[in-house]
Amino acid sequence: MSKPIVATTSLAGCFGCHMSILDIDEKILDLIELVEFNKSPIDDIKTFTKKCDIGLIEGGCCNSENIHVLKDFRKNCKILVSVGECAIMGGLPALRNGIPIKECLDEAYINGPSVQHNPKGIIPNDDELPMLLDRVYPCHEIVKIDYYLPGCPPRAELIWNALVALVTGDELKLPYEVVKFD
Amino acid sequence: MSTLVKFKIDGVECMAERGTYIVEAARENGIYIPTLCNIRGVKPRGSCRICTVLVNSRPMSACTTPVTDGMEIINDTPEINDTRKSIIEVLFVEGNHFCPSCEKSGNCELQALAYRFQMMVPRFPYIFPNKTVDASNPKIIKDHNRCILCKRCIRAIKTDDGKNVFAFKKRGMKLEIIIDPELGDNFTDELAQKAVEICPVGAILPREKGYQIPIGKRKYDQVVIGSDIEKK
Ligand code: SF4
Numbered sequence: 504m505s506k507p508i509v510a511t512t513s514l515a516g517c518f519g520c521h522m523s524i525l526d527i528d529e530k531i532l533d534l535i536e537l538v539e540f541n542k543s544p545i546d547d548i549k550t551f552t553k554k555c556d557i558g559l560i561e562g563g564c565c566n567s568e569n570i571h572v573l574k575d576f577r578k579n580c581k582i583l584v585s586v587g588e589c590a591i592m593g594g595l596p597a598l599r600n601g602i603p604i605k606e607c608l609d610e611a612y613i614n615g616p617s618v619q620h621n622p623k624g625i626i627p628n629d630d631e632l633p634m635l636l637d638r639v640y641p642c643h644e645i646v647k648i649d650y651y652l653p654g655c656p657p658r659a660e661l662i663w664n665a666l667v668a669l670v671t672g673d674e675l676k677l678p679y680e681v682v683k684f685d
Numbered sequence: 686m687s688t689l690v691k692f693k694i695d696g697v698e699c700m701a702e703r704g705t706y707i708v709e710a711a712r713e714n715g716i717y718i719p720t721l722c723n724i725r726g727v728k729p730r731g732s733c734r735i736c737t738v739l740v741n742s743r744p745m746s747a748c749t750t751p752v753t754d755g756m757e758i759i760n761d762t763p764e765i766n767d768t769r770k771s772i773i774e775v776l777f778v779e780g781n782h783f784c785p786s787c788e789k790s791g792n793c794e795l796q797a798l799a800y801r802f803q804m805m806v807p808r809f810p811y812i813f814p815n816k817t818v819d820a821s822n823p824k825i826i827k828d829h830n831r832c833i834l835c836k837r838c839i840r841a842i843k844t845d846d847g848k849n850v851f852a853f854k855k856r857g858m859k860l861e862i863i864i865d866p867e868l869g870d871n872f873t874d875e876l877a878q879k880a881v882e883i884c885p886v887g888a889i890l891p892r893e894k895g896y897q898i899p900i901g902k903r904k905y906d907q908v909v910i911g912s913d914i915e916k917k
Pocket residue numbers: 781782783784787788789790791793794795796831886887888
C-alpha cells in the first residue's frame with residue numbers, strides 16, 4: 504500500500520510551527536517511513552504534483568496570496584489541519600486587526616522609526632505583490648478546516664501524535680501538558 | 686441542633702452546612718464545579734454562568750444557589766460541560782486573547798478552563814473588537830482586550846474606608862472597567878497587588894513586571910484547574 508501523502512505550508516506565520524515539526528528529533532526518520540511529503544517547504548516542492556491526504560497549515564490569511572494557497576490546499580488535500588495559533592485565530596499578525604490598513608502601511612513604509620530612506624513616501628503597490636486583506640483571517644473563516652492543533656508553536660509531541668492518529672486511524676492522544684495556547 | 690443538610694451531586698450523597706452555596710458545598714465534598722467570576726469569601730455575583738448546574742432539573746448558577754435538604758444537583762455531564770465550554774469560547778471571541786504574548790498565560794483561569802474543556806478552536810467567529818489599554822495608573826495596567834467583565838475587581842478591591850476603586854463604564858459591547866483616577870493614584874502596593882491577583886485573566890497587570898515564571902513551571906502548565914479540589 505502506498506504511503507499517505509502530506510503537504511505543508513506557511514501562510515501568515517513565522518515558520519515556528521514548521522520548526523516544531525522538525526522538533527520531533529529522530530522521530531523524523533519514522534515520519535518519512537510513515538508518510539510521503541508533497542508540496543512543502545520541508546522538501547521544497549513548490550506545486551502540488553498529486554492529490555494529498557493531509558495538509559498542515561501554519562499561519563492565518565493576511566493577504567490575497569495566502570487565500571490563494573489555502574484554497575489550493577483545500578482543493579488538493581483530503582484533510583486540512585490548522586496548526587498553531589496563527590492558523591487558528593490569526594495570532595500575532597492579527598494584532599493589526601483593529602488598525603486601519605492605511606495606518607499600518609504608513610507606519611511600515613513612511614513613519615516607522617526603522618524607515619531609513621523613502622523621501623517620496625512611496626508605499627509599494629504592484630500587480631506582482633499580494634494585496635493585504637482588511638484584516639487577518641483565521642483559516643477556518645476562509646475554507647473548511649477539519650482539525651486544529653493549538654500552541655505557539657504546538658508542541659512537537661502534539662503534531663506527531665496527531666499525524667500518527669490520522670495515518671493509523673487510532674485515537675488521538677491528548678495529554679494535558681501538550682495542548683497549550685503558548 | 687444540627688444545621689447539616691443532605692443533598693446529591695451526580696447521585697453522590699453529600700453533606701454541608703445549611704445555606705452554603707452549591708459551589709462551596711461541592712468543594713467540601715471533593716467535587717469541583719468550575720467557576721470564573723466567583724471569589725471565595727466575597728458575596729457571589731453570578732455573572733459568568735460557568736458554574737451552571739441542574740438543580741432539581743433546572744439550570745442554576747451554583748455559586749449563588751444555597752444547598753437545601755434533598756436537593757438533586759447534576760454537575761458533570763457532557764451537555765453541561767459543553768454549555769460551559771461554549772461560554773468560554775464566547776469569552777475568547779468577544780475579546781482579543783493573544784495568549785502567546787500574554788503576561789498571564791499559564792496562570793490565567795480562562796485559559797486554564799479552556800484547557801480543562803479541551804477547547805481547540807471556538808465554535809463562534811472571532812469579533813476582534815476595538816479595545817484599548819489604559820496605562821494611566823502608576824501601579825497597574827488595565828488591558829481592556831482581555832477583560833471578561835467578571836466584576837471580581839469591582840467586588841473585591843476596596844479602600845480601607847470601603848470605597849470601590851474599580852467601576853463599570855458604558856453599556857453593551859462598549860462596557861468596560863475603569864479605575865477611579867483619584868483612588869487609583871493612591872493605590873497602596875498591597876491593594877495593587879491584590880487587584881492583579883483577583884483578576885482571573887491578564888486584564889490587570891503589574892507595572893514593570895511580567896513573564897517571571899518560565900514556561901512549564903506556571904500554575905496551570907502541568908496541573909488541571911480544579912484538580913486540587915477533586916483530589917481530596
Ligand atoms: S487573559 Fe488568559 S485567555 Fe486572555 S490572552 Fe491572556 S492568557 Fe490568554
